Amino acid sequence: MVREIAYDCDVLVIGGGIVGLSTAYAITRAAPGTRVTVLEKEAGPARHQTGRNSGVIHSGIYYRPGSLKARFAARGAAEMVKFCAEYDIAHAVTGKLIVATERDELPRLHALVQRGRENGIPVRELGAPQIEEYEPEVRGLAAIHVSTTGVCDYAAVARHLANASGALIRYGTKAAYIDRRPDLGVAVRTDDGTVVRARVLVNCAGLHCDGIARLAGDEPNMRIVPFRGEYYTLARPDLVRGLVYPVPDPAFPFLGVHLTRGIDGSVHVGPNAVPALAREGYDWRTVRPRELGSTLAWPGSWQIARRHWRYGTGELHRSLSKAAFTRAVRRLLPAITSDDLIPTPAGVRAQAVLRDGTLVDDFLIQEGPRTVHVLNAPSPAATASLPIGREVAQRALKALAAAA
Incomplete structure (x- = not known):
């Protein structure tokens, strides 16, 4: 006897950030008529990493050739500009400088030139005098100019994806329990006691994606270790014309403190990278013992601390000392003073870490019976969200076809 189940939807997406909404959008475009529901625990979209x-x-210049990041960022940047233009979302293609301020950074800068060319990204090499043509207040020994970099309003992109997806989006709804049965489908009980039944589950929960995977019965073999990125805005935004970055340290997946002129004309300075004491720990006062305990219980967290304690100590110092943060920025922008830096809201990066302490560098997507889990999608995931969404949608639709 075959048991008949009344499914509420074909695909259930957990997470209403830009990746989850891009996935819902891609599913309904690729397979019209597919019933998609999105559960988002916040009152609206894009409240965490996206916003x-x-x-x-x-542009995609930093990423290993052939990796998902390299492929999706370069493609996604062009698609994002086109998407914003088509739907009248604020954006600008400004280009950016990556600036070497010390001699030992020059080989890494030259390596970035080669990587950019391998990834098909137009790059112009600059000497010290040419830097001033782009950024009169910036100083360095050499730089590269990447013309395809830009800025946009990702929260507005997410809102448009939500409205255009055709999915049923339930805000203020948190997944509390998941019953996944390969022969029957997936049932999710929400925090208000409602049960949502789906044929396939897609996990785009960002900062909580590892927990959702485990609720579904899949061991992700990684944990999210949250890193807070703290920002300032410039009181004198006229000091910066566009985007200015340091040469990144290849041993760490963060790009360093940089200067970004946004679409509203303000200039963001940051972020640094310090351990967050909660998955949504946007300041030092926000501590959630259970989440912190989970981070500390993961062996990879201690391996990170052991390997990168010098780097981490510097980041902590810059977090606690505005003077130290100012000194870091002055390497690129000597005219800046401590009074120029105005605190602004922080963000938290959902960084996947393996048991041995390896920081997962590429996007990470895993599949289980009737499930697709997006387990590592920090920056540049917003840039790459449209191709990521198509990739996840393809996997979800494949799982849906197999379950039919």
Whole structure:
């Protein structure tokens, strides 16, 4: 006897950030008639990583050739500019400088030139005098100019994706329990006691994606270790014309403190990268013992601390000392003073970490019976959200076809 189940939807997406909404949008475009529901625990979309960043449309220059990041960022940047133009979402293609301020950074800068060319990204090399042509107040020994970098309003992009997806989006709804049965589908009980039944589950929960995977019965073999990025805005935004970045340290997946002129004309300075004491720990006062305990119980967290304690100590110092943060910025922008820096809301990066302490560098998507989990999608995920959404949608539709 075959048991008949009344499914509420075909695909249930957990997470209403830009990746979850791009996935819902891609599913309904690729397979019209597919019933998609999105559960988002906040009162609206893009309340965490999507809405708490500097809004950069990344070119893809940093990422290992052939990786998902390299493929999706370069493609996604062009698509994001086109998407914003088509739907009248605020954006600008400004280009950016990556500036070497010390001699030991020059080989890394030259390596970035080569990587950019391998990824098909137009790059112009600059000497010290040419830097001033782009940024009169910036100083450095050499730089590269990446013309395809830009900025946009990602929260507005997410809102448009939500409205255009055709999905049923339930805000203020948190997944509390998941019953996944390969022969029957997935049932999710929400925090208000409602049960939503779906044929396939897609996990785009960002800062909580590892917990959702485990609720579904899939062991992700990684944990999210949250890193807070703290920002300032410039009191004198005229000091910066566009986007200015340092040469990144290849041993760490963060780009360093940089300067970003946003679409509203303000200039963001930051972020640094310090351990957050909660998954949504946007300041030092926000501590959630259970979440902090989970981070500390993961062996990879201690491996990170052991390997990167010098780097981490510097980041902590800059978090606690505005003078130290100012000194870091002055390497690029000597005219800046401590009074120029005005605190602004922080963001938290959902960084996937393996048991051995490896910081997952690429986007990470895993599949289980009737499930697709997006387990590492920090920056440049917003830039790459349209191609990521199509990739996840393809996997979800494949799982849906297999379940039919």
